[in-house]
Amino acid sequence: MEFIxxxxxxxxxxxxxxxxxxxxxxxxxxxxxxxxLYVSIGGGVGFGLTDDKELFNLFNNxxxxxxxxEAMDYAISKGANKIFCFDxxxxxxxxxxxxxxxxxAPWHDLSAPVSWDYKTYGKPDVIWLxxx
Numbered sequence: 001m002e003f004i005x006x007x008x009x010x011x012x013x014x015x016x017x018x019x020x021x022x023x024x025x026x027x028x029x030x031x032x033x034x035x036x037l038y039v040s041i042g043g044g045v046g047f048g049l050t051d052d053k054e055l056f057n058l059f060n061n062x063x064x065x066x067x068x069x070e071a072m073d074y075a076i077s078k079g080a081n082k083i084f085c086f087d088x089x090x091x092x093x094x095x096x097x098x099x100x101x102x103x104x105a106p107w108h109d110l111s112a113p114v115s116w117d118y119k120t121y122g123k124p125d126v127i128w129l130x131x132x
Contacts, residue, residue, distance in 0.1 A: 001045065001067060001070040001071075002041045003039065003040055003045075003046075003071070004039065004040075004041055005036060005037060005038055007033075008032035008033055008037065011032060011048065014043055014044065014046055014061065015059055017044075017061045018061055022114065022117070023085070023090070024057045024059065025056055027048075027057075032048065034050070035051075035056075036048070036050075038074070038075075044061045044067070045060050045067045045070070046071065047075050049075060049078055053080055053082065054082045054083065055080035056083070058071055058072060058075065072097055076098075080131070081130060081131045081132055082128065082130045082131070083099060083128075084126060084127065084128045084129070085126075085129070086121070086124040086125070087104070087125040088121070091127055097131075098131045098132065099131045100130060100131070101127050101128070103127065104125050104126070104127050104128075105126045106125055106126075107124060107126070109123075
């Protein structure tokens with residue numbers, strides 16, 4: 001899979017097809033304009049990378065699990081070395097590719113994503129991970 005840099009408009013257009021938007025962070029256009037944004041050629045997979053190499057909003061809308069791993073590998077090749085997420089599946093995924101927890105904060109209802117499914121996902125901690 002190949003990735004190309006894109007702009008905030010195209011990145012958000014592809015991102016909004018995700019069926020897990022509540023796991024992704026909403027960023028302003030100004031924030032996105034300062035980041036390196038990547039999407040796969042053909043679309044459906046992408047991620048953002050800040051100047052200090054924080055990976056954000058890695059998404060895979062293709063339905064093929066390996067595409068997400070390819071995006072992660074590409075992000076790491078571009079220097080991705082930190083990320084934050086909810087504890088659970090994503091933590092385990094990120095740990096498998098070399099990230100380690102460096103900070104943890106308890107769930108706070110006032111910071112919950114819109115439409116958060118408490119029955120399915122509970123109230124996980126927010127964790128920050130770093131690689132290498």
